[in-house]
Amino acid sequence: xxxxxxxxxxxxxxxxxxxxxxxxxxxxxxxxxxxxxxxxxxxxxxxxxxxxxxxxxxxxxxxxxxxxxxxxxxxxxxxxxxxxxxxxxxxxxxxxxxxxxxxxxxxxxxxxxxxxxxxxxxxxxxxxxxxxxxxxxxxxxxxxxxxxxxxxxxxxxxxxxxxxxxxxxxxxxxxxxxxxxxxxxxxxxxxxxxxxxxxxxxxxxxxxxxxxxxxxxxxxxxxxxxxxxxxxxxxxxxxxxxxxxxxxxxxxxxxxxxxxxxxxxxxxxxxxxxxxxxxxxxxxxxxxxxxxxxxxxxxxxxxxxxxxxxxxxxxxxxxxxxxxxxxxxxxxxxxxxxxxxxxxxxxxxxxxxxxxxxxxxxxxxxxxxxxxxxxxxxxxxxxxxxxxxxxxxxxxxxxxxxxxxxxxxxxxxxxxxxxxxxxxxxxxxxxxxxxxxxxxxxxxxxxxxxxxxxxx
Numbered sequence: 151x152x153x154x155x156x157x158x159x160x161x162x163x164x165x166x167x168x169x170x171x172x173x174x175x176x177x178x179x180x181x182x183x184x185x186x187x188x189x190x191x192x193x194x195x196x197x198x199x200x201x202x203x204x205x206x207x208x209x210x211x212x213x214x215x216x217x218x219x220x221x222x223x224x225x226x227x228x229x230x231x232x233x234x235x236x237x238x239x240x241x242x243x244x245x246x247x248x249x250x251x252x253x254x255x256x257x258x259x260x261x262x263x264x265x266x267x268x269x270x271x272x273x274x275x276x277x278x279x280x281x282x283x284x285x286x287x288x289x290x291x292x293x294x295x296x297x298x299x300x301x302x303x304x305x306x307x308x309x310x311x312x313x314x315x316x317x318x319x320x321x322x323x324x325x326x327x328x329x330x331x332x333x334x335x336x337x338x339x340x341x342x343x344x345x346x347x348x349x350x351x352x353x354x355x356x357x358x359x360x361x362x363x364x365x366x367x368x369x370x371x372x373x374x375x376x377x378x379x380x381x382x383x384x385x386x387x388x389x390x391x392x393x394x395x396x397x398x399x400x401x402x403x404x405x406x407x408x409x410x411x412x413x414x415x416x417x418x419x420x421x422x423x424x425x426x427x428x429x430x431x432x433x434x435x436x437x438x439x440x441x442x443x444x445x446x447x448x449x450x451x452x453x454x455x456x457x458x459x460x461x462x463x464x465x466x467x468x469x470x471x472x473x474x475x476x477x478x479x480x481x482x483x484x485x486x487x488x489x490x491x492x493x494x495x496x497x498x499x500x501x502x503x504x505x506x507x508x509x510x511x512x513x514x515x516x517x518x519x520x521x522x523x524x525x526x527x528x529x530x531x532x533x534x535x536x537x538x539x540x541x542x543x544x545x546x547x548x549x550x551x552x553x554x555x556x557x558x559x560x561x562x563x564x565x566x567x568x569x570x571x572x573x574x575x576x577x578x579x580x581x582x583x584x585x586x587x588x589x590x591x592x593x594x595x596x597x598x599x600x601x602x603x604x605x606x
Contacts, residue, residue: 154266155244155328156191157236160184160252161204161223166379172206174252175213176383179390180414180432182213183377186255190262191248192217198243200236201252228346229322230338237332246270247326249349253377256389257323261373265366269325275361276353278303279323283371289319290350292365300363303350305341318367320350321374330361390415411444420456438472452482455490468500471507489524503534506549518542523549523567531556548583570598 164173174184181189184201191199199218203210207222221235233249240247246269250257261279269277278300280292286306291313293302303320304313334355338347356363368374372389375382394415395408402421405411410427413419417431420439429444431437438456443449446462454460454470461477468482471490476482478496485502488494492505495513503517506524511517515532519542522528532553534545545559548567555573559565564580571577572588581587584598 153195153197153244154246154248154270154325155198155200155240156194156196156248156250157200157202157233157240158184158187158191158218158250158252159202159229159232160187160210161202161226161232162253163205163226164253164378167377167383168380172210173377175206175209176377178255178377178383178386179394180416181255183255183386184210184214184252187250187252187257188214188218190257190259191250193259194248194262194266196244196248198240200239202232202235226346228341228344229349230335230347230351233331233349234335234347237335240328241332244328247328247331248324249326250323251376254323254374255377256375256386257373258370261366261368262323265323265325268364268366272362272364273327274364275327275330275356275359277325277364277366278353279321279374280318280365280367281321281371281374282317282367282369283319284317285371286314286319287371287375289321291316292318292320294318300353300365301357303353305348305350322349322376323374324349324352326352330356330359334359447477483518517545519561520545520547522547523551525549526551526553528553529555529557529573533558535560554588568598 160174162173167173175182201214201218201220202223203220204223204226211220219239221239223232223235248266265277265279288306290303290305291309292300293304293313295301337355338351341348353363377383377386394413395405395411398419399405403419404424407427411425412430414432416433417435419437422439423437423441426444428446430448433451435449435452437454440456441454441458443460447460449465451467452465455472457473458470459475463477463480465482467484468486470488473491474488476494480494481499483501486500487504489505489507491507492509494511497514498511499516501518503520505522508525509522511528512530514530515528516534518534519536520534526547526549535558536542543561545561546564548565548569550568551565552570554571557571558576560578563577566581566583566585568584569581570586571592575588575592576590577592581594585594586596586598587594
């Protein structure tokens with residue numbers, strides 16, 4: 151055997167969340183909190199990951215998928231009992247076992263790396279994570295002898311005043327020698343009055359067996375604050391958001407006011423981009439270099455090229471190539487694709503449509519289910535009437551076309567290259583290339599080449 155396995159405890163009911171779905175599926179910085187623990191275990195290189203689930207097991211499995219092994223804790227009988235459920239899955243697979251919680255998303259990967267590394271170097275029975283804190287947070291106390299060796303973990307509920315005065319707290323995160331863990335875990339005593347089995351008692355068993363216990367001690371309490379209610383959830387969100395903002399700024403992104411900027415962990419932003427207050431970046435959003443985003447913009451699952459400007463607008467599942475300018479009050483809906491240099495002014499909306507490079511869409515227009523050629527001009531109030539009450543239809547506007555203000559394009563319809571549509575027209579039939587059309591309904595009036603050749 152080599153390497154290590156991981157057990158993630160995620161079977162709790164989370165009743166204090168007062169929620170209709172499992173606690174570990176509540177998002178923190180854009181990810182269900184359980185995925186933070188799974189991601190850390192995978193990044194650490196765990197050979198196998200056992201996820202102990204209970205309440206809402208099916209929903210958790212749908213979220214996490216096949217990247218872990220699953221075991222169900224039918225009765226909620228404590229952390230020791232929960233860990234024991236993973237024995238059949240993991241026994242014989244690895245030399246050591248990391249145990250952590252599914253509701254501790256703020257725990258840093260670097261801290262877990264220190265824990266695993268120390269355990270592999272020293273080879274004790276147990277390596278535990280502790281934190282120094284004046285606020286006990288209800289955690290158990292780490293008890294040491296005069297030489298500094300750990301002798302026990304004492305839960306706060308049964309601690310004497312002397313033990314309660316200790317400032318070193320047990321975080322509930324451990325690395326165990328695998329053979330010893332699976333052999334001794336059934337010996338954890340039942341704790342009254344709840345009738346539960348606590349993993350903390352494994353420390354006492356190690357001492358009883360004369361085996362060493364190692365400790366990694368941290369001072370940043372924010373890493374180990376579990377989530378039991380919505381207040382804790384909001385606190386974890388703030389902690390993670392601050393870390394994300396700090397990382398981006400150190401990588402060359404300017405956040406005018408980090409406290410009012412909301413960026414999820416899955417977002418990527420290029421250097422020299424400036425993000426203004428009240429801007430939200432969510433999901434699989436990727437932003438290029440030297441962009442300006444906000445203020446007051448919401449951008450989700452969108453790819454943005456370099457040197458783009460998004461001002462007070464909403465973008466969903468859209469694509470912007472380089473040098474695109476949007477807003478204020480623009481709305482890109484799913485499938486919107488704006489080519490290089492496209493300008494979309496205030497109160498414009500694009501859905502499932504491609505605007506080729508150089509197109510100008512000034513303001514108060516809707517382009518849906520359409521393809522617009524390069525360097526076209528979409529004047530104010532233009533609407534592609536794409537829905538007939540039953541089906542959606544496409545509009546095609548050729549390159550260099552000019553669509554006058556207040557034009558209704560009743561799809562399916564094609565406006566040819568360099569065609570011009572007069573203001574207030576209702577276009578129900580195709581307009582050929584280089585043709586002037588206007589009226590209600592619009593009719594083709596003359597070829598624009600003929601007018602140019604006659605000097606008109």
